[in-house]
Amino acid sequence: MKVNGAIPGVSRPQFVLLLVGFAFFLIGPLFERFSWVSLLGWLFLAMSWGTSVEIDGKKLRLYYLFGKKAVEVPIEEVWEVKAMNRLTLSSLAREFPDFFLLVLSVVCFSLFVVLTHPSRDYSGYTALFLVSASYLLLLSIPFGWDEIGMLAFAIPLILSLLLWLIVPGAVDPIMVFIGEIAVFFTYASYYSRDYVVLKTVGEKYLITLNSKVPVDVFLRTLGGRVDVQTP
Amino acid sequence: MFRLPEGMERVWLMRAKGMREVEIAETLGVSRQAVNKALKDARVKLFEAFFGLAEVFSWDVVRVNAEKGFMVARGECGDKNVRVYAFYLPGKGIRAFFNAEFPEYVLQYAVAIGLIRKEKRAELVKALES
Structure with a gap:
């Protein structure tokens, strides 16, 4: 199920693309012959931008690279959620x-x-x-x-x-x-925007939500997808 | 009243106090996989319990930490906005407190699980709000 208005922020693969993008983008214009390198920087920056968020059963998929690649986050491994703007x-x-x-x-x-x-x-x-x-x-x-x-x-x-x-x-x-x-x-x-941070063991994910998607709806969706049997 | 099953609660509390899964497994004489599964189940149950509590009282969830077992939420009491801090306390279940009016035993518990170093309200609020 796609979460409309939710966009993945910083995650490890996106950060690497961002890093490479900024490196090309910053250095390119310094060399007249190789100024086209800064265009390559824009390309990497665009690749790093998150495109969509999807909840599929017990997994959260954060898409980037023009929606071609996704980081999978098992929901049951999430041990903390934070609505950053409210803290x-x-x-x-x-x-x-x-x-x-x-x-x-x-x-x-x-x-x-x-x-x-x-x-x-x-x-x-x-x-x-x-x-x-x-x-x-x-x-x-x-x-x-x-x-x-x-x-x-x-x-x-x-x-x-x-x-x-x-x-x-x-x-x-x-x-x-x-x-x-x-x-x-x-x-x-x-x-x-609203910013939601998800923490799993050793990883942190940022999801931004536009104002049309209430953060509570997203959090409840996230919580509600977990199959729980009460004692 | 929501309570984690006894065995699960013991494993969860050991983790909340900072023990690694291997250490918990050695202490209890069980496999690491069993510890891992108990922790996963405990996290899921705590999430469900905190979100359920927020939904019942129409509170807006701000933060839920299932590893240390607490929730920060905001709600309304009469015409005033209030900050709600809820903790899962082993043996007691979930207890919620308004506007940082924590009793001593909560501060002691927060120190025990490594959330804060000293039993000070301001320090606990800072830890919960950051």
């Missing part, structure tokens, strides 16, 4: 530190490029730095403190001002504006 002190950074480190490395790498190549040709990295730094803040803030998440809008302005003071040539106002728009969409998308 006051939970954050995605705390729950998925490897994903947090990936975003952090994107921030650091793009900042490194901005500082070492301060020209208009590399202003895409300025936008990437501003957006990824804002996203890093969203990942780190507990869901219960969503008002502080509004600070994400100030991050591009503050960081671009600091960058401008250090390396004036690295800041292109248009890229800052584009970065601000990207942060707006990132913020809106981040807080309009």
Whole structure:
């Protein structure tokens, strides 16, 4: 049974594809001859995106790679479920530190490029730095403190001002504006979804649900599929 | 009242206290497969019990941890929103507490299963809410 509106988030194979995608995406534009490599990065990023979630008997299938591959999670091995948005002190950074480190490395790498190549040709990295730094803040803030998440809008302005003071040539106002728009969409998308974390022995899975799918319905579906005989 | 069968509860509690399946099997003199099956069944029963409880009282489930045996939910009491923390306590069954008003025995139990280190309410709330 397909769970409409549910999309798998971070799982191990998806994370590997994401890692490769970001590596190509970040490094490609630095080499003029091999700039096509960044297109390969987009391809890997697209492959890493989850497509759908299916509950089949006692198994949960999380599809990715354009719906061609699935991670199977035996429901009876799930020992914890969390509706992240409803917990006051939970954050995605705390729950998925490897994903947090990936975003952090994107921030650091793009900042490194901005500082070492301060020209208009590399202003895409300025936008990437501003957006990824804002996203890093969203990942780190507990869901219960969503008002502080509004600070994400100030991050591009503050960081671009600091960058401008250090390396004036690295800041292109248009890229800052584009970065601000990207942060707006990132913020809106981040807080309009519900996040459910499933833990099994040694593995963690993230499932995002759009606002049309109440998280309770999903959790009950998950619980109700387990065949239980009461004592 | 919901209770895990005695043998299953013993295995589950040993796991909740941090023992590995092999250690439990050696202690009880049973096979590892038997321990694994008992734990799987216990998890499923606890999930069902917590979700059932939430459904009966129309609480929104926030978190269910079947390994340590607790649930965090949110509900309404009159016109107020309340936080509900429910624990499966061996020998007692499920007990629910509103707005972190935990009695001492819950804090002691939380320390015993390694959920918190010191018997402090704030520490327990932090562990449950993160």
